Amino acid sequence: MENIKAKKKYGQNFLKDTTVLDKIIQSMPNNNNYLVEIGPGLGDLTKNLVKYKEMTAYEVDTDLISILESKFAIEIEENRLKLIHTDVLEAWDKQETLHNGKYDLIANLPYYIATNIILRAFEDDNCESIIVMIQKEVALKFSAKPKDKEFSSLGVIADLVSIESRILFDVPPESFDPRPKVMSSILYIRKDMNKSIDRDFNKFLKACFVQPRKKLSKNLSSIISKDLVSKYYEELDLSDNIRPHEVSSSLYSQLYTKVKDGRN
Numbered sequence: 001m002e003n004i005k006a007k008k009k010y011g012q013n014f015l016k017d018t019t020v021l022d023k024i025i026q027s028m029p030n031n032n033n034y035l036v037e038i039g040p041g042l043g044d045l046t047k048n049l050v051k052y053k054e055m056t057a058y059e060v061d062t063d064l065i066s067i068l069e070s071k072f073a074i075e076i077e078e079n080r081l082k083l084i085h086t087d088v089l090e091a092w093d094k095q096e097t098l099h100n101g102k103y104d105l106i107a108n109l110p111y112y113i114a115t116n117i118i119l120r121a122f123e124d125d126n127c128e129s130i131i132v133m134i135q136k137e138v139a140l141k142f143s144a145k146p147k148d149k150e151f152s153s154l155g156v157i158a159d160l161v162s163i164e165s166r167i168l169f170d171v172p173p174e175s176f177d178p179r180p181k182v183m184s185s186i187l188y189i190r191k192d193m194n195k196s197i198d199r200d201f202n203k204f205l206k207a208c209f210v211q212p213r214k215k216l217s218k219n220l221s222s223i224i225s226k227d228l229v230s231k232y233y234e235e236l237d238l239s240d241n242i243r244p245h246e247v248s249s250s251l252y253s254q255l256y257t258k259v260k261d262g263r264n
């Protein structure tokens, strides 16, 4: 590895296993979309991606930016790679999209903000596919289906915005330098470009799953009155004993519409 110390605060675990790098490249969707990478790090994944497509990479770490600028001087000069020095979440706050045109997001994400990044990518209307390395435990949540024990607010949202969401393969700690403490997985999500999610829906879901093993009705009564809970349960034909992970995504969507309309 270059003479650089990985920074914990930026979630830096550099992917060094070339077999895994090849497998990520093989997982790239076969389409004409532009590519966006978040956190190119030392550029090992970037080097492989830029061979196939024009792309933009967002990196927050100043030290890495100067390494990347000299490593990819030719690609930057030829406009095949655009390197943007910023916190990607701030970029999303400013411009709502990471690219003005349909794109796929490919990244080995910093674990400390991986969930936020995926949720932001769901809201970004130009982002079609998401192929990201994240902590396995979080990948299981995003790919879980109703009745799975991992089914949570993240599974509901992923289910509602996507045509497909699944784990492609696992990656062990030995594939990185430095090694993370946890197992990682590559998560693949193909969004349904006709669907979009109301930002407050996520807050509503968090309340529904606040005590995941308790009855959903109990969690709901912290945001609406018990009378309204009973009314909506009757209208949607929900059993009083139902637990949050047993409710389908479409029922959550209907329940949210009722709660929202009830407030207006």
Ligand SMILES: C[S@@+](CC[C@H](N)C(=O)[O-])C[C@H]1O[C@@H](n2cnc3c(N)ncnc32)[C@H](O)[C@@H]1O
Residues within 6 Å of the ligand: 010, 011, 012, 013, 014, 015, 016, 038, 039, 040, 041, 042, 043, 044, 045, 058, 059, 060, 061, 064, 086, 087, 088, 089, 107, 108, 109, 110, 111, 113
């Ligand atoms: C897990 S490392 C992956 C590095 C490289 N892509 C690889 O696979 O070896 C995460 C990368 O995200 C960068 N990063 C962390 N927080 C970021 C943020 N808020 N915005 C943009 N990049 C960020 C880190 O500096 C680091 O380069």
